[in-house]
Amino acid sequence: MIPPMPGAISLNTPIEDLHSFKIARLGQILSQKLAKALASQTHKKNSAEATVEDLLNYFPMRYEDRSRPALIKDLHDGVEASLDLTVTKTNGYAVRNPRGYGRAQLYIFEVYGIDGPMTGREVIVWWFVSGRRAYDIVKYYTAKLTRGVRFITFGRWEWEGRRTTFKLRLTNAADELEILTPTDDSEQSEENQPDPSLAAIHVGRRVPVYRKLGDFNSKRVREIVHAVLSLLNDKAIEETLPADLRHRAKLIGRSPALREIHFPPAEVSMADYEQSKSPAHLRMIFEDFFWVTFAIGLKRGQREKEVKAAPLRIDKNVKAHIASVMPFKLTNAQVKVTKQIFNDMQSSAPMNRLLQGDVGSGKTIVAVIAMMAAMENNLQTTLMAPTEILAEQHARSIKRLLAKTPYRVELLTGSLRAAEKRHLQNALKEGEVHACIGTQALIQEAVAFEKLGLVVIDEQHRFGVMQRAELRARGLNPDVLVMTATPIPRSLAMTVYGDLDVSIIDELPPGRTPIETLVFGEDQRQEVKRLITREVKAGRQVYVVYPLVEESEKMDLKDATRRYEYLRDTVFPKLSVGLLHGKMKPAEKEKVMSAFVAGEIKILVSTTVIEVGVDVPNASVMIVEHAERFGLSQLHQLRGRVGRGAEKSYCILLTSDKKTVVAEERLGIMAQTTDGFRIAEKDLELRGPGELLGTKQSGLPEFRIGNIVRDQEILETAKKEAEFYLAKPKSVVTAKMTARIKKDPRFGLAAIG
């Protein structure tokens, strides 16, 4: 094979082929390893698909200014600085050997070093080495960091009076200490040796610091990126944004941006780099947001072109029928969203609307109104709930509401007997059932409708963008209303829900008493017991919730079960205590739930199955065990189970590690506010959008560098610009953009015509 000419490297060059460019000592094996690491980073199935572009999109996590390394004489206590040092000696010693035999499990490794001009007393760089291989690691560093070896290190220096010198503790030596002098290193392959001629990349300049990428540490990634960039012709980095857009948004070109985001030029502000506000960052963040919002816009345009069987007629008559079944006066917010929903239903394009409203804000009645409107138009409707418990509850209350109407409401769940199910399915096909309530298994199984007009998806806080596609694949194009109780911050809503119209119920029905939220430690269990006893004596009911973390489901289940037995037998022997968890058979669950609803069970111990929408107004206390393990939005959901009656309610967050700052900050928010939006904002800030929505289910595109909290302004500009181009679908520029986006597998738009 004739190797390609140097300089012929492009953004599309497969990483697996990098070895043919003879750069950064990347051989075939290492090129393959790098390709594999990048492929998994970018969720590509095949390492052959990893390209130079993916490598360049592996952005630094931070930067170090090594253009003028500090000298020992300049150090003072607490200063952050990088120093270029030479090893004088090392010292690795065991500090803990709990069992008194075998090898120690915790070592301290110290490197003593001096700077070139010897401006001060030798300093100590140290770190802990632990784990089963601790001894070997210490040996490895001892062999590597021999006297005379030059290294560079960065961090916060502290004055140690006892040893009258400065010390620096590393948290991750592999990333924070770089050896400049080549050493004999038997653990790494020949090819992975540092190259002395490359020292100029790592010192005397501002350098990027990367997260470890597979086997490649920050320094190796830096070398490879540097080599690739120096071979990449400016012309090979195609500009993807039109010149006038760049001018309007004041963005630098893609080529300089990609180069500078990795290697900051000498003249720009380092503070800007640290805060991701450098011109290079602004450009790459903008680009990131722009393409995602552009892709969402394309999807949306596609939907607006679809037509449903027939727009609805919602006249005075229909409205009067609906009004006749309303059990209470709607809140202003409910009236407002109902209008929005009616508008959609009366249009010829299918509705795709998200109804967002805090727990207890009264979404169900709005759904029922929409269902009534469809049924009044001789259309069938279905309401899908995330769990059987919730489906049953919806069926119960909707049947009650519609009792005086001619409409037939049925519950379809997995627990129906085969004959019953067949019967019901037939009735649906014949159009005899008007509203079918069930779990999502409903659409998974082949359920045929005669004339389906409206699908309501009550997802509480889970969000799935897939359902609609699934419905369409079945040849159905009904109106879709998705309800969620996770108040999505505006910034997130416009990206995640870009393809949906959003309605918000921002007002609670009248007559609610606020919930008092308390954060308690292990040592306050007696108080919790007193509170429970008092409330139960007053005739009220209590939830005790355990987290169920997927990885350790079995153990948690055991936890919950044991706790249930303990509460039943030891703590409250005179009260009836029930247990509810997801692993129980539907019939058992139903039995427990109805006993709780009927007030027979006073204390319900459960896993998070109750998180979703159960409505028991008499329950006034919610105890959450291991509250620190829940996300804030989830806690907010749980808390929404109480406070539904007129009595004062309590939410007790029990935590075993109250002391960690983060747990304290997070749980503190819960005590401070009951505003779901504020809580969601905080959750987003602390845990990121993936956690908030469950990235896996949400199908939301991941941003490479954009951060919707930090970069909100850029997001808004990018969205406006995307809309600007989308509004001119016939223009050459938009056509080019569209072609580009369809080719990008990230957006799954290939199928759109």
Ligand code: ADP
């Ligand atoms: P969520 O939005 O959490 O699904 P629900 O629809 O379950 O809330 O409503 C919570 C409670 O508030 C229910 O008991 C419901 O009957 C009641 N409710 C809803 N809207 C109103 C209203 N406008 N006036 C009085 N009570 C209402």
Ligand code: MG
């Ligand atoms: Mg609900």
